[in-house]
Amino acid sequence: MSDVALRMEHVYKKFRKGEIYNSLRDLLPALTGRMFQQRELRENDKREFWALQDLSFEVKRGEAFGIIGQNGAGKSTALKILSRIMKPTKGCMVVDGRLSALIEVTAGFHQDLTGRENIFLHGTILGMTKREIESKLDQIIAFSGIEEFIDTPVKRYSTGMFARLGFSVAAHVDPEVLIVDEVLSVGDYVFQRKCVDRMKEVIRGGATVLFVSHNLRSVAEFCQRALLLDKGRTVSVGSAQEVIAAYLNRSGREHATDANSSPVSISKVTVRSESGECCQFQSGQKAWIDVELIARSRCSKLSVSLYIRDEYSTLVFNTSTERLGHGNFTLEEGEAFLCTFELQLNMATGIFHPSILVYRYDTQTEYDRWETAATIYVGSPDDVQGFVHCFPKVVRHEIRAASDGRLTAIALDASRGGKCSAE
């Protein structure tokens, strides 16, 4: 066995847009028509488009590799080619080892069968033998957490239970190469955590993982290396951090407001660190957000507001020049205005999107708004999770001798954001 588990070489994939004849009734007249009209044939060729162009990469054995990109970048097509559901138009692909794809975890389920029967059915579809499933049956059922309903037909399951059972089966396949597509967003928080832990276990077990996601946070968490796709082309390949930075630099820079109609408009927003323009920060680091406004006509009592949202659009932080004691400025026609917010990024690891809003303070009239004016990635070396970084330290860490027959141990667990837990 070589040390390369998965390799794509100059893979191209072409799709045809527009009308496809999907009934003989339409096809037969079209075929006879085509014999006489050569031109139509040529026009048909123009309707083709390339979903993937010259995609090449290698994933080493035991490595976790991420593919990121916006919707329509070709991620799903790449996955389908890797999992051999589609054939590339050109190029070749090599997978060395048993491959399993966590693409649609409930695809193999049949509504009328019970949970237990579906475990066998879905397990077989995913490539397990009957004996293998039998030996893991208890584990799978326990993992799904729906022991009670395992002999109920799955059509009576809730969506969450359905997905959990699907993931439980898929997570126990023990593949050598695992392809994962956005499936970690299944079930409630506790179950998601379980899934993530299971994925990590699989990775630790030496499996090669190919992870496709919009969720940059999980890519950063799982993957050593990554690849950024845009419109079917490779934009960058390298360490996960570098590629995420490249992705953030490309996205979120469009300003939607019709600037001409508004008396004041936001012309520029930049995020920088001490060393210049930047989108990657460490928890606790300082960041400066420069905002530039241009007035088209006279405006008074203006204020600039800054919103920071996380990747789920939850508001993390909000302030404004007015609230910081610099409100109510007036701009004459043609004047520009510059302001800089200095922030200390006390967030835990995550992706954040600053948005800028210009408004008139007293009437609350909105003049211009720039949603997702930038995207920043905040990382932390000590893997702090949650919303904020409380800069935890373990200041006491001891085991006491059993004095009155009871053993007491108190641990301050730094990895849980400074919360105390007694065990």
Next chain:
Amino acid sequence: MKEELKELYKYRGLLYMITYRDIKVRYKQSVMGFLWAILMPVLIVMSGIIVRYAYGLAAHVPLRTADIASVAVKSLPWAFLVSSIRFSCNSLINNQNLVTKIYFPKEIFPMAAVLASLFDLFVASGALVIFLLVIHTGWSAYLVWIPLLVVTMVLLATGIGMIVAAASLFFRDVKFIVEVLLTFGIFFTPVFFEVSMFGDKGKWLLLNPVGPILEGLSACIARHQSPDLSWFAYSLGFALFALLGGFVFFKHLEPAFAESV
């Protein structure tokens, strides 16, 4: 070809599982499931008896037990063929989720449809045996031909099944065409009548590869004779050709399945 067969063999557990699923789902309510396996053959046998009775009246020949036995024996495999082709035809469409999302040899679907119909055939055969005992058909050494004839039928059904399954995924009206052909196919196949009734012209009916198989079954069960060997060889050859052709056709189209849905 060799690689593809090897892969299919590797996935035999899945073929078993999908067949099991199809049967299980159909027999989930056991009474309905059993009726389902019996209903269609019973209807065909009854219409056959009416047709034969009418024929007897017109020709002033009384209806013999052997005629009834012959109609009953031929109806079951015909019902099997119809249901396997019908289920194969929808097998890929009904499993779109699996076709587009997970990789495995997709010919498993039409094959499982044929095997599930074969299970129905066995259930119905149980009823047929009782029926034949009741009407005192008797038995002979020629019954050893039955497995060979049934296997030929299964091969033929699988071949046709793979072709219609793949075609119906690309052209949605294939399903309707197949349905029409299955409905009227019974008039072009010696189910209700014997080829011998047509005299010399009968051989044209045997060109339909299903004909010699049904005639063969009728010969060895109802008439205690050996099937016509050369016509049996023709059917077997046709079935093997359909199986091979169907497999090649299916495998040729398979990579495009995920894109066409």
